[in-house]
Amino acid sequence: MKWLDLITGGYASFIVYAVAAAVIAAVLGYTYHAGASNKDAEWTLKYNQREVAIAEAYSAEVSRQAQANALAKALEAKRLAELEAENVALELKIKELSDEADADPDRDRVCLSDGSRLRIDSIH
Template structure:
């Protein structure tokens, strides 16, 4: 057996191994590029989703703050109106009480006509 024949047999094997290694390297590089691209795409989608969530959260907080401010303004206006109504009612009750104290028929066991009118005036 000639040593040159053995080298020629190994040369063919080495050639196929190198071709297989080149194909594997190409496939690995392509896979890596695709994986990196996919990671970048998903990262961009995630960041976009997080930005949308933050925007929606800020809009909802703003809407709630506006609704609370409007409710407080309505409440303040209603409390002011109730205070005015209460003061008017207190004044009316004081006036009717003064009239009752000045009524000459206040000690009668039955209600006089003016007493009935004073009672009916408070509703």
């Protein structure tokens, strides 16, 4: 160490401490970087898992909505068929009552006949 003092002009201990501090800083830096890389990989994995879960949830919701829409359309078609059948039956009933009213011998009377009253009551 004396020879280093002679070469450096008395700064040998300072240089030794500086080199030791640099080595310690390098070890700490490497340790920090290794830990940060590990954390980065861990957070990347968590992010990717979250993205996969979001994509699955989105897909499930789209599928659920498609099923709900298909069911609603099927119920709508069934109800429209029922309404159409009711409409046809009502039109037949109206035609039948109209034919009966046309065939009624008392259709030209001022007041309602018994047949007219029964036809009107059958509509209710």
